[in-house]
Amino acid sequence: MSNQDIQAARDYHEVTKLAYINLGNKPPLYKDYADGELVALPVPALEAVAGPAGGTGSLDITTLARLLYFSAGLVRKRVLPLAGEVHYRAAASAGALYPIEVYLVCRDIPGLAAGLYHFSPLDFSLRQLRDGDHRGTLLAAAAGDPQVAAAPGILVFTAIFWRSAWKYRPRSYRYCLWDCGTMLANLLATAQGEIGLPAKVVAGFVDEAVNGFLGLQQGREAALCLVPVGAGGSLQDFPSEGGEQCAGPDPLPVTPGDAAGGVIEYPEIRRIHDASCLATDGEVAAWRVGAAAPGPWRTREKLQSYSPGSAAASPQSTLFPLAKGGAASMSLGQAVLGRVSTRRFSRESIPSSQLRSILDGATKRLPADFTGPKGEGLVDTYVIANAVEGLPSGAYFFSPGDGELELLKEGAFREEAGHLCFEQALGADASAVLFLMADLERVLAGLGNRGYRAAQLEAGIVVGNVYLCAHSLGLGASGITFYDDEVTAFFSPHAAGKSVMFVVVLGVTHQKNQVRPFRSRVGEMLDALARGASGAARPQKA
Numbered sequence: 001m002s003n004q005d006i007q008a009a010r011d012y013h014e015v016t017k018l019a020y021i022n023l024g025n026k027p028p029l030y031k032d033y034a035d036g037e038l039v040a041l042p043v044p045a046l047e048a049v050a051g052p053a054g055g056t057g058s059l060d061i062t063t064l065a066r067l068l069y070f071s072a073g074l075v076r077k078r079v080l081p082l083a084g085e086v087h088y089r090a091a092a093s094a095g096a097l098y099p100i101e102v103y104l105v106c107r108d109i110p111g112l113a114a115g116l117y118h119f120s121p122l123d124f125s126l127r128q129l130r131d132g133d134h135r136g137t138l139l140a141a142a143a144g145d146p147q148v149a150a151a152p153g154i155l156v157f158t159a160i161f162w163r164s165a166w167k168y169r170p171r172s173y174r175y176c177l178w179d180c181g182t183m184l185a186n187l188l189a190t191a192q193g194e195i196g197l198p199a200k201v202v203a204g205f206v207d208e209a210v211n212g213f214l215g216l217q218q219g220r221e222a223a224l225c226l227v228p229v230g231a232g233g234s235l236q237d238f239p240s241e242g243g244e245q246c247a248g249p250d251p252l253p254v255t256p257g258d259a260a261g262g263v264i265e266y267p268e269i270r271r272i273h274d275a276s277c278l279a280t281d282g283e284v285a286a287w288r289v290g291a292a293a294p295g296p297w298r299t300r301e302k303l304q305s306y307s308p309g310s311a312a313a314s315p316q317s318t319l320f321p322l323a324k325g326g327a328a329s330m331s332l333g334q335a336v337l338g339r340v341s342t343r344r345f346s347r348e349s350i351p352s353s354q355l356r357s358i359l360d361g362a363t364k365r366l367p368a369d370f371t372g373p374k375g376e377g378l379v380d381t382y383v384i385a386n387a388v389e390g391l392p393s394g395a396y397f398f399s400p401g402d403g404e405l406e407l408l409k410e411g412a413f414r415e416e417a418g419h420l421c422f423e424q425a426l427g428a429d430a431s432a433v434l435f436l437m438a439d440l441e442r443v444l445a446g447l448g449n450r451g452y453r454a455a456q457l458e459a460g461i462v463v464g465n466v467y468l469c470a471h472s473l474g475l476g477a478s479g480i481t482f483y484d485d486e487v488t489a490f491f492s493p494h495a496a497g498k499s500v501m502f503v504v505v506l507g508v509t510h511q512k513n514q515v516r517p518f519r520s521r522v523g524e525m526l527d528a529l530a531r532g533a534s535g536a537a538r539p540q541k542a
Contacts, residue, residue, distance in 0.1 A: 025262025027163045029087060031101050033118050036127030041065040042111075057196035059152045059230035061111030064104070065124075066195065067155075067229065070336050071187035072102045074121040089121065090336050091182040092467055092479060094175040099163035100183055100224075103214055106153035107133045107233055116214070129252060134213070137249065138226060139235055141209040143284035145369065147200045148226065152233030157183065158216060158223045161273075162263050170268040174456055178479065178502055180224050181460015182467065186336060188367065189468055191229055194332055201368040201461075202226040203454045204284045204291070207277040215252025219270050220263070225457065276449035290446050291370045291454075318407040320391055322356035329357075329472035339467060342476030343515045345429035345507040349387040354473050355432055356403055358506065359383075362434075362465035363400040370447065370454040378443050378455040379462060379501055382408075382435040382491050384417045386428075387507070397494055408494050418520040420490060421503060422481045425518035431475075431507035435487055436462055437498040459501035466504045476509035 042065050069075075073090045080086055089098055102119040104126065106112065116130035135154060142148045157180050164172035164179070184201055191199040203225050210223040278284050330338070365375030381398040383405060385391050394410040414428045420435075421427025436459040443451040463479045470477035480503050487500045 021167055022262065025166065025264075027160065027166055027263075029098055029163075030120065030122045031118070031160065033120075033127045033129060036118065036129050038123075039112065039117070039126040039128065041068065041124050041126060058232075059106075059109050059197060061109065063195050063197065064109070064112065064153065067187060067190055067197075068102065068119050069124070070190045070332070071183045072100070072119060072121055073124065075337055091179070091186045091464060092339070092341075093179045093182070094164065094172075094479070095167050097164050097167060098179070099160050099172075099176050100180050101158045101160060101221075102183075103129075103156040103158065104153060105134050105138055105156065107135060109152055129215070130249070134249065135233070135235055137213050138205070138210065140281060141206040141213075141284070142202055142204065142226060143206075143281040143288065145202055145204075145228070145288075147198070148202060148228045149235045150231050150233060151228030152230045153228075155187070155227040155229060156210065156214065156223055157225050157227065158214065158221055160221050161266075161269050162220060165264070165266050165269065170266045172266075173269045173272055174502075177224065177453060177456035178460035178463065181457050181462075181502075182464035182479070184225070184227070184457070185461045185464025185468060187227060188461070189332055189465070192367075197230050199227055199229045199367065201366070201457070202228065203450065203457060204278065204287045204369050206279065206281055206284060208279065213249065213252070219265075222273055224453070272449070272452070276453050278450065287447065287450055288369055290448070292373065293446060319404045320396070320407060321404050322359070323351070323353040323390070324356060324403070329469075330474075332468065332472070335468050335472040339471045340476075340513070342426070342478045342505075342509050343513050344510040345426065345431065345476065345505070346510040347387060347429050348431070348508040349389050350431040350475065350507060352388050352390045354475065355385075355388050355391070357473065358466055358469040358475075359398055359434075360400075360403065361469040362462045363398070364465070366458060366461060368454075368458070370451070370458075377458050377462075378451070379436045379438045379459050380495075380498065381462070382437055382495060384413050384420075384427075384433040384435075385431075386412075386414050386417060386433070387431045395491060397491075408491065415520045415522055416490060418518055419522035420482055420487050421505065422483060423518065423520060423523050424480060425516045426478055426480055426505045427503075428518060428520065429507065429510075429516075430505035433503065433505045434466065435482075435491070435503050436501045437488070437491070437495055438501050439497055440499045441497060455501055463502050463504045466506060470506045475506055476513075477504055477506040479504050 042062055070090050074087055075090050076088050078086050086096065104117040104119065106114060108114045113131065114133040115128045116134055117126040117128050119126055138154050139148050148154060159176040159180065161172065161176060164175045168175050188199055191197040205226055207223065214223065216222060278287060359381065363381055366377055371377055383396040383398055385393055385396060392410050393412045395408045395413060396405040397408055398405055417433045418425060418428030421433065427433050438455040443455050447454060467477050482500055482503045484500050488495055488498060
């Protein structure tokens, strides 16, 4: 590309223009398969929704309804003065845009015939798009993954990119993966914790085979992961060796997933997604081998306690064990149905036992095809503690399984937290802020571009778990955007070379749950420097 190739400047300038959101081309919240045969799902009684499931561990239409309701269901509607009718779903979504769709591929199960179905949250139903048992198509695309082979039902999570890009533009690719992750957190908690069904996140599959099988719009929609659910549905007829393009039934006619017009294409989204696609089942098998090899996972070193007088003695290596939880928590159903968007925190302290319960629950072993042999994930957890009882205010690193926080630097960092959280009061007022970070060089070296998808998905699942754990303890939580490089700099040298995947804030919700104006002293200082105040000192805190 030469200096005279002026289209590059034009394209970049167009992509990065700021303007008010065009409400005229807002994509619909729901994808409509009007011609599909409708299967109404049983709506659980209030007692069943709010209380423990007491499940049998088998997949039938009732347990399927519960899985779909708590991961992707429409839980309530409200009419707001300015926004009109707003729909609230079981899992959190950036901007309440809900770009993730859910499909089901199953054999005959009690109450439901074998087929390919699309889940409609609006009327809580399934619409059949293909009849017959097509699990073999997904099994071939997943290179014979054993849990896919054993599952009577497989859920496929897909993204309609424009639904999120309408507001968040090129960065929305991250948001789609985060939103998928929060839904997966709810699904895994419901399947494994409430019903007793095995479930696993499968991120490795032949993209074109799955997208074509579902009839997705090329470049605008794409499958993000498969989730086999249940056991005892063994499939015998599938390719046992990789290397060949996965064959399957004829593609479905493409059904538009966007608004009729006004869709803006963001080539950055298509480039990163296409670059992370796997073309053959042989590539999938090789990718899975890479996922099982040493290298890409999060830090697992045992934290070393600070010993005064030791050669490495430093306040930065002090460990703080968090008290084990003992507080009563509500049921999963109550936590999901009672969740509301936290817009303001009260700055109250929370017990360290609550923080530990949240951290332990959020970072528990993830059943996925990209985790290590001991359950190691791809993301590390860093913490700014603003108000946690028995814990000095400061910056910390959390080691899963140890129940300990390693102090990286002590100090009152509310202003810094608010600044790092994209100049939002939520970061400054929260009791604690969790930063999910990944060593992308290690991840990409071990898993290629597909590893980027996996790391973002995992971060979304961790944040989804934080939502569930925090709300079950009566606390508030909110996923939040951030300044990428400044977060890395703040936690360095410990976090040197790592990249932020997602951030979540938690604490006691303020009685007036409304956004408050905020500008950090860090932001004020940067503004002053930008205006030419050379050598401006950081303002003192009041």
